[in-house]
Amino acid sequence: MKFIDLFAGLGGFHTGFSNSGFECVFACEIDSDLRALYKSNYGIEPYGDVTKIAAKDIPNHDVLCAGFPCQPFSLAGKKKGADCPSSGMLIDDIVRIAAHHKPKFVVMENVPNILTIANGTFWEYIVSSFESIGYVIEHKVISPVEIGIPQNRKRIFVVASRNSVVKTQSYWPTTIQDSEVANLRDFLDSTLEHKPLEHKKKILLAVWQNLLDNCTLPLKGAFSIVAPEFGANYPLEFGSLTLEQMKQYRGAYGESLAACTSWTDVLKKMPSYAQKNKKVSDWIISSVQQSREIYSSNKDYLDMWIGQLEKNYNSWQILEWRGKLGEYNIYSHLIQFRASGIRVLKPEIAPSLIAMTPTQIPVIPSENRYMSKAEAAKLQFLHTLPNIPDNTPRAFKALGNAVNAKIVELIANNLRHSLATYQAANAT
Ligand SMILES: C[S@@+](CC[C@H](N)C(=O)[O-])C[C@H]1O[C@@H](n2cnc3c(N)ncnc32)[C@H](O)[C@@H]1O
Structure with a gap:
């Protein structure tokens, strides 16, 4: 089962989907330092600006992952969102690529206020764009604490599934009791390289x-x-x-x-x-x-x-x-x-x-x-990466931009189940 990683960043989607047994066949990321880092971590050289990539040049895939930036938002200049004033509808590129390749799933992550910016018109635009190319959208706001990782970080996860895919189980991770959340103390390790307080x-x-x-x-x-x-x-x-x-x-x-x-x-x-x-x-x-x-x-x-x-x-x-x-x-x-x-x-x-x-x-x-950077990486479940940026502000910026890889892995596990059923049904 193959996936692509658009807006790849540090590769939270890559780590999560690989851990679940998927294979990454394509990535893109506009930032050249992050591209170099991605290559060193995953052995794949990401392409650059998604808007410049022709859909036909992307290999076929089952799942399209896109942690698109909380981007400037404008609907052809008509309904400008107060929070996102200018151009650049990167969501259109995701839809363009999905329309060409028809992956079974498109998985996206963003900040929860994409539901409400521009009075909800941006969210309506996302839903209707995917519906128009044959997808059903589901979303859920999930924070790492709900799956046992001691970080409060509410993010919206969106799964668009092709109409032809039969859902065999919920796509969302099972949430756990408060008492099962690990204590941050267990994630801290003062022996790792860190900056002392001034x-x-x-x-x-x-x-x-x-x-x-x-x-x-x-x-x-x-x-x-x-x-x-x-x-x-x-x-x-x-x-x-x-x-x-x-x-x-x-x-x-x-x-x-x-x-x-x-x-x-x-x-x-x-x-x-x-x-x-x-x-x-x-x-x-x-x-x-x-x-x-x-x-x-x-x-x-x-x-x-x-x-x-x-x-x-x-x-x-x-x-x-x-x-x-x-x-x-x-x-x-x-x-x-x-x-x-x-x-x-x-x-x-x-x-x-x-x-x-x-x-x-x-x-x-x-x-x-x-x-420390290593502790922050653990909170994003990216501690298995061989390399994170040397420079501390850059490392925290990239980690703060990343999707929590454990949440992704749990969603990927659930999608894999539906995909396996789909593939078995289509093979017979
Ligand atoms: C919210 S971050 C996603 C991070 C990623 N999901 C991760 O786990 O690290 C958005 C990323 O999109 C990249 N980006 C912004 N505009 C882009 C474009 N036009 N083409 C490709 N990547 C872009 C940014 O550099 C940033 O790394």
Whole structure:
């Protein structure tokens, strides 16, 4: 049973389908570094841009795999999706190749919001395009945690099956109980090559831990502490106030605004998220209120603590607690240094590895280090690859772009069953 791997990337589809016993007969990938890597890992030289490949030049296959990019989207310029503003309908190339080769299955993966972008018109377009060439579409949102791998990563899996194929069983993997999910701890291996946490960030975490150890905190699973609110009392919506009225308040870290002679002076003493005439989000409003409450019940300690905190980076002044309820120990959690703040996450399950921002590589604070490439590869079930990019940001980008190979393997196993039945029926 043969498959092709369009938009091949690191080869999550390749690994999954090969593990299930399929043979890859063609791949394409536009990025030349990824092409070279694919060749070194799988012994197949991928072609380049899919839009330039004539369908007749692709060998016959039973399954067409396509992890197409969350792409720019436009329906001939008519119904432009707000999220995907420009050209490049790569889905059309998948349909073009499927129409020519008529594989029994087309398997695709993407982010779940392809169901809703452009008010659902993109998804309707995908479904109707495949129906028009003789396929039935099924989809399911699946995350690796549902099959036992400790990574939260919801992705939509789409199986288009030819009308002539008789479905012998569900195409989707059997999901498991929460208790059967492996603990991230079992996936971590500090002996593998990894990047240590920078000294400044170690100090920063220790300072935040001091706060957690010494303050009365809300008993909630999720809250954010916004340090600039300690001592502040300015109204969040201050756009309609006069300068004289504003001068009665205190800005970030309780700095008095009394001596300000202009709004420019005032804004210099305000937290970055509080700007004149800017609508503040509900999230900021509730975090600000909570932070002011924390300050008023721990004032003496926090007046001393403020001096310890590094103020050069806005995001270091916000702690986003998404960890365990009431167990306020950073070192028994996972951390991400996000643009919005320092996010503390439950330690058992890794957050989604994402391609766009290698800065969000999870940190294991108890070991003063970042997650390694090898550990991330394991979370994508791509740890058997002989080669991943040497460069850490590139490796995390490619791993974050990849499809989870174990989910693919389980789907491939189910398709294989239907394919075998189809082939047996057509042989007689
Ligand atoms: C979401 S990633 C898919 C990753 C892949 N499924 C994996 O497991 O690694 C999309 C890939 O499509 C590639 N790509 C984008 N435009 C392309 C095109 N026109 N032709 C071929 N590949 C393309 C990107 O370089 C990227 O590696």
